[in-house]
Amino acid sequence: MSRSVFITGGNRGIGLAIARSMAADGDKVAVTYRSGEPPAGVLGVQCDITDPEQVEAAFRQIEEAHGPVEVLVANAGITRDALLMRMSEDDFGEVVSTNLTAAYRLAKRATRGMLRARKGRMIFIGSTVGLRGETGQANYAAAKAGLVGLARSIARELGSRGITANVVTPGLTETDMTAALSQERLDAMLQEIPLRKAARPEDIAAVVRWLAGEDASYITGAVIPVDGGAGMGH
Template sequence: MTSVNPTQRPARSVLVTGGNRGIGLAVARAFADAGDHVAVTYRSGQPPQGFLAVQADVTDPASLDAAFAAVEAQQGAVEVLVANAGTTRDQLLMRMSDEEFDAVVDANLSGAWRVARRAVRGMVRAKRGRIIFMSSVVGLYGSPGQTNYAASKSGMIGLARSIARELGSRGITANVIAPGFIDTDMTRELPEATQADYKARIPAARFGDVDDIARAALFLAEAGYVNGAVLPVDGGLGMGH
């Protein structure tokens, strides 16, 4: 994805958690193309090329603190945070274990809270900042077999809005992107019949592209008077929720 920076503003320090693949990587590339200094966190696997990549686990506060310190040393305090890291452990409600529920909520919701808590240190000092939480249409729409995931993604809305009220007067915004079904490696692995069923529910009649999410993130990073909002990027799937 390529884009032009129309405002010719100074480059910002951007951090994307879980930025080594899929939506996170597309978001990182979009900010880099816009002229920003971009760092990404990754928990496992190979780090992406072309970014400051720091290994971190959002369930481990010490790991996050070390990652933020590395980013701050290289590109300054984080001005734009995209909290994208997350996981799934799908299971029917009656079969879901406490561990399966807790693990997803800890990574997705508590993890987002941890990175936001760490990022706002520098944002409060600078009196400006953008926090973008990557939620899901599932957090609004619900999904069978995903009570843990849906609860964690829905919780991000309350998290963002509380931060917006707490820190809005400091020039800090907190918003939520709620992607729908996006064309990624995960959705491509679904059976064709399942993909067709999902597409039949989407007014746009197609899956989204990772660049659709990246453009939404760029918009929220520029939009200083959008705060506590939920931006659905789902082809109309979740409208009204």
């Protein structure tokens, strides 16, 4: 059955891989983007998820085109890396606003249709960094860790209404962000991964697709790592 799927940050990297995977399953997929062009075959919605009015407008556009959102994938995020002593208030606030506060905003708005339908899936894209920490990423780690508390609170509040909430935590993944790393830095990061390689965006998309499907209907409040073993024990 074709469902209404909403993915934030779905025009590149992990978000794009998720969008393509869900669309290939026959779902009606909508993605947000801030610049450039949306991918072909999905509904592109230009939206700044840190702006409540734009988020409301995005939901209305998706609901008119595809019906109430049944699967929400909160994927959009940013980094503003710096050592704690050098990290500005703006850099900390912007990362938390985009990576955590916006996820709360999206989840809250998505509950309207999900509560009426008495079913729904919320999937938050976290990070291994949110579980183990990382030098120079106190803002990013704090925001991604916050997604775990958010998802588990939603799982407890809305589980009786047939709504699940889970977190997928990717590790190092082949995206534009990793492409910008120096070879020395990349080699050092790979040494911390038992599988000695980065994930493909499709690896994360496969887990998200599974969580959104019937086979994962009894899973909620879970944190599922897709990190090659980098975060085990956390």
